[in-house]
Amino acid sequence: MSRKQLAIYGIVLVILGILVYLQFRTWRNFDWTTFWSQTDHVSWPQILLAIALIYFAYIMRAIRWKIFLQPVRRNASAIRLIQPTVIGFTGLALLGRAGELIRPYLIARRESLSLSSQIAVWTVERIFDIGAFAIMLVLAIFFAPSLRQLQYYREFRKGGFFLLALVAGLSLFAWIVHHHGERVAAWMEHRFAHLAGNLGQKIALRIREFGSGLHTISDFNSFLQLSAVSLGMWYIIALAYRAILHSYGTGVLNLRVSQLLLLMGSSMLGSMVQLPGVGGGSQLATIATLQRVFHAPHELAASCGILLWLITFVSVVPLGLLLAHRERLSLRQLSEQSAQEEESAILPSAPPAT
Numbered sequence: 262m263s264r265k266q267l268a269i270y271g272i273v274l275v276i277l278g279i280l281v282y283l284q285f286r287t288w289r290n291f292d293w294t295t296f297w298s299q300t301d302h303v304s305w306p307q308i309l310l311a312i313a314l315i316y317f318a319y320i321m322r323a324i325r326w327k328i329f330l331q332p333v334r335r336n337a338s339a340i341r342l343i344q345p346t347v348i349g350f351t352g353l354a355l356l357g358r359a360g361e362l363i364r365p366y367l368i369a370r371r372e373s374l375s376l377s378s379q380i381a382v383w384t385v386e387r388i389f390d391i392g393a394f395a396i397m398l399v400l401a402i403f404f405a406p407s408l409r410q411l412q413y414y415r416e417f418r419k420g421g422f423f424l425l426a427l428v429a430g431l432s433l434f435a436w437i438v439h440h441h442g443e444r445v446a447a448w449m450e451h452r453f454a455h456l457a458g459n460l461g462q463k464i465a466l467r468i469r470e471f472g473s474g475l476h477t478i479s480d481f482n483s484f485l486q487l488s489a490v491s492l493g494m495w496y497i498i499a500l501a502y503r504a505i506l507h508s509y510g511t512g513v514l515n516l517r518v519s520q521l522l523l524l525m526g527s528s529m530l531g532s533m534v535q536l537p538g539v540g541g542g543s544q545l546a547t548i549a550t551l552q553r554v555f556h557a558p559h560e561l562a563a564s565c566g567i568l569l570w571l572i573t574f575v576s577v578v579p580l581g582l583l584l585a586h587r588e589r590l591s592l593r594q595l596s597e598q599s600a601q602e603e604e605s606a607i608l609p610s611a612p613p614a615t
Contacts, residue, residue: 307507315573319577331479331483341371348364351582352364354574367595382477395427398522408523
């Protein structure tokens with residue numbers, strides 16, 4: 262493990278430690294007997310339904326990537342893309358950020374394409390994820406009656422306006438990069454060239470990759486297909502959340518889909534601060550939202566928060582490890598190889614030494 266990774270993990274541990282301490286202060290009367298009782302009596306048919314829905318969401322991700330590949334691989338098969346998708350998300354769950362490039366790396370190898378072209382797809386895919394979820398959440402905040410009854414509705418409205426601004430900003434940035442990507446990349450490369458670690462070149466590479474990814478959207482019909490698949494995928498994930506909450510069989514967790522979107526949003530924000538294979542931030546953010554927004558008891562919120570993380574983020578691991586073993590793939594080696602190939606795309610553009 263490099264010094265940079267150790268430093269990052271150290272910072273994450275400190276942040277998580279602070280979050281755990283703050284959460285512990287509110288749990289002085291935490292009843293572990295009640296916690297285990299709540300967890301022990303969940304409905305397994307609902308849990309299995311949630312896992313099936315999460316797996317179906319991975320299939321939808323493979324279908325969406327197939328649409329991205331149409332300009333260069335018109336005969337690409339979504340079925341062929343399911344395996345690298347599952348292995349890629351397994352690497353992400355176990356390795357954290359170090360496993361992010363495994364999926365585009367495997368797809369690039371399988372389809373005989375360059376890694377940079379698939380990183381471009383991966384970058385644009387994340388924009389569709391953010392945009393689709395933000396649109397669903399904004400619609401829920403402004404139009405769902407069930408949210409207007411919540412204690413923090415005014416704060417949610419402010420968050421809705423922020424999300425609208427974020428989507429508008431991302432759309433404007435995408436338009437600029439689509440039409441003037443090379444000029445923007447060259448300016449960023451020059452602007453940050455004096456910083457260490459080839460930062461200017463890395464930023465420029467990302468901008469060029471993003472611009473290249475935008476060109477994978479071949480026409481307006483493809484854009485509509487990508488948008489529809491993205492919205493459908495996030496709705497499927499919301500249904501998985503609902504199945505998990507309903508598995509407890511208690512009225513306080515009988516949330517509507519519009520309310521679940523708030524819970525999903527808190528989990529996504531929390532996932533920015535977590536350790537590979539361990540999590541931390543995602544569970545704490547979910548637990549806090551269940552307690553403070555939806556008034557779930559401490560023990561029930563803790564049990565549900567942990568179970569949500571296990572099913573929506575970790576349940577892919579057994580199948581992913583099985584597929585990787587069958588293909589004789591090492592997740593650690595895939596992570597290192599993808600990082601090295603990405604770095605090699607930066608080094609050739611470095612200016613010659615003088």
